[in-house]
Amino acid sequence: MTAPRHLLIFGQGYSASAVAERARQSGWRVTGTRRTQPNSPDIIPIEAVGPLLQDVTHILLSIPPCQKGDPAWRLYAETLRHAPRLAWIGYYSTTGVYGDRQGARVDESTPPAPGQARSQARVEAERAWASLAAERAIACDIMRLGGIYGPGRSAFDTLRSGHARAIDAPEHCFSRIHRDDIAEGTLAAIETAAQTPIKETRILNFTDNEPSPQRDVLEEAARLLHLPPPPVVTLAQAWPQMSPMAQGFWSERRVVDSTHTQKTLQRPWRYPSYREGLAAILAAAPLP
Template sequence: MPPHLVILGQGYSASAVVPLARAQGWHVTGTKRVPEEGSGLIAFDEAGSALGEATHLMISAPPSESGDPAFLRYAALLSKSPKLRWIGYYSTTGVYGDRQGAHVDETTPVSPGQTRSRARVEAEQAWQELARRKSIACDIMRLGGIYGPGRSALDTLRSGKARLIDAPDHLFSRIHRDDIAEGTMAAISTASGCRILHFVDDTPSPQAAVFEEAARLGKFALPPRLSLDEAWESLSPMARSFWSERRVVESRLTQQSLDRRWRFPSYREGLAAILAAEQAPNQVAPEAALKQAEPKP
């Protein structure tokens, strides 16, 4: 029987894992709260049968105020699942909190400053403990800012909704969706014990630098440049929390552990690849390709 991967919360990033796993002959079952007809997904609350047959489990659904919905719903079942041998959890680099620009790596203790980041830490610990009790592998994959086809600075500039905040001391870590997918498959193939993995590229950079490169590539006009102080009052609470923390996240140990380098080591290569795919003849538009791959949660 081929390996069976179950994805709890198959959204933008996790959908890119599906074709890679299926190309290797895997059976893949994805879930969504309320799947659209014809999506190929099953309802989150109806995943019990699939989980009973799963050899690999990936959790992409975020925690809520009441906790991690996947753990709350299925931990008891998974504790007894005889075939399960790997758990992967998509977390966030936000678990490190504000480091005032200092570097963190995979060995740095967490120090979450936001409520949602504390919930992530609790979920990470719950899944690690379940894996240890079962003596199976577990990878906590802490993701930086996710971008890719249909979700990049190119799209933001194209929409006319870009806000260029000039804050050179704020270096944000990013990761292309394809590197998340390929990194996930690499994690599965190299799985051993419980690991902390950082899915961030090699070039943490200011937000303005990314918009400038996207504007250069796509020949877009840049919006007016604002200081963080000028933009602050108009930012949403979520955006303020995003800008209130500074840290530089490294992934050297992760790349060593996975025995691979990122396909897109910086936003420059990532944006160029997105634009090239958009402009290629007979290429499916990014939004259409994403919809065909699997709908977002």
């Protein structure tokens, strides 16, 4: 009897937990790591991963680099060079690696041009994992994620917080991706990679089809909830109240195209824009 495929998730957080759930439903064995106290026998500390690497067939990396670099790379790169069953490496990166393009369109063929330290660290991690996969002659998918939203993490929650402010900056069109499209797209990446005879690193943009201003998304959420739209402020007015990370986010403009990714994965996004995504969130769990 063939052993089941074993997916090891480094950093099983919001999006990767949705991957884990779907993989288990398809018969996979799934193990994840998390910094917080494990609440499941399938969640372990990252330091305890070592003995599993003899059995792991696929790894998904969902931990952002820290000052010392990529934690999983630092701990396990050498061991993974010899993991006997390893067939696929997936890395969750960010569209931030494209840097500021002054609103221009980028796609999977656009070279990275990171302008911020955290994006530069992402590019370094991308290259490290791609080099390991090339050394092993196994498949590798670099998945560059747009702004993640979904149940419990959407414009509805921003509105419910009572602190929502719509920023009037129509030239800032942000790329987003629903959590479920990340999960389903990740599993599609695994399956299509297995069907490809030449094992090489693929760049995949996980972004929906309608990059949009933040104001449009908040106003659509308010409309769905039958609430008045949130107050509008200019970017200059909002800037002093932003965290350094948020300021970095708003300091760059680009439009990220994912047409090639959807063709590669052989599936369109379930939620091609924030409109469908928000409507599905509300339908699944109507808010009070």
